[in-house]
Amino acid sequence: MARTILIVDDHPSFRSSARRVLEAGGFTVVGEAPDGASGYTAARDLRPDVVLLDVGLPDADGFVVADRIKRLADPPDVVIVSSRDPSDFGPLVSGCGACGFVAKADLSGDAVAALLP
Template identity: 60%
Template sequence: MKVLIVDDHPSFRSAARLLLEHEGFEVIGEAEDGASGLAAASELSPDVVLLDINLPDFDGFDVASRICLDHAAPKVVLTSSRDSREFGPLVGRSGAKGFVPKGELSAERICALL
């Protein structure tokens, strides 16, 4: 499964890449903000976009909504270091498949949402 990681923290992108590649995913790209994430999702055609909710330009809910407009869009999994209860129904409204806390990231958690 091909994954695009969109997060503004280079250390998280690096750790997520190592973890997901170790667990059998192919990380095909990284982006540091919403605009570059949207461009990379269009250019790279990933199967999954691991998308941080707190980005410097757009919030992850907006980016997920934009990605999910296309019927052939990749599946979006939102992530954050904050608790999912803080986001209420925003995860579902965004079109994302679900939410995985950064501290609990694993291929198994992502696959369970897909």
Template identity: 55%
Template sequence: MRTTVLIVDDHPSFRRLARRLFEEAGFTVVGEAGDGRSAVASVLALKPDLVLLDVMLPDGSGIELADRLPPSTAVLLVSSRSADDLAIGSRRFMRKDELTLDRLRAVAAGAGE
């Protein structure tokens, strides 16, 4: 069974390309959200396995939002800035320029096992 993903980012071009990247890597993208409020609604409605969550959202911090989501939902925080600049703590984080097909395929393979 393929891992389901919700993509949350306020840049439409990034959401479009990320959707294709994840789908090519073997994930099923179940939805997209452009801000924190619609992200919460989508998580509750779609119950994705993974949320790709931008740290800087127009209506607040992605880090704070990640802490409010149900524990059953895995969250991968992403940003164009480095972790040093964001006080990520122990949360799972990846820079946006580190999102590659190879890495995602490895993640998908790990999740499927």
């Protein structure tokens, strides 16, 4: 059975390309959100298996949003994504409850799946 995923990123072009890549990789995209507030609401309401969450959102830090999402009842797995290098974030990825990080340039269904428990 395909895992469901929510894409949270402020760039429509990235959301569109991520949707194509993830669907080709076996995920079912159940929603998209352009900012942290709508991303949290969508995670709560749509109950995806996974949230692909950008670090740089217009209204919130992605690490703060990840922490909020992980506090939901039966929370989804969270994978952080950014165009920046993962070394820029140090322990912030694991500290927010995310199961890992994927650089936007390296995004694939396999890369996300490899991070999931």
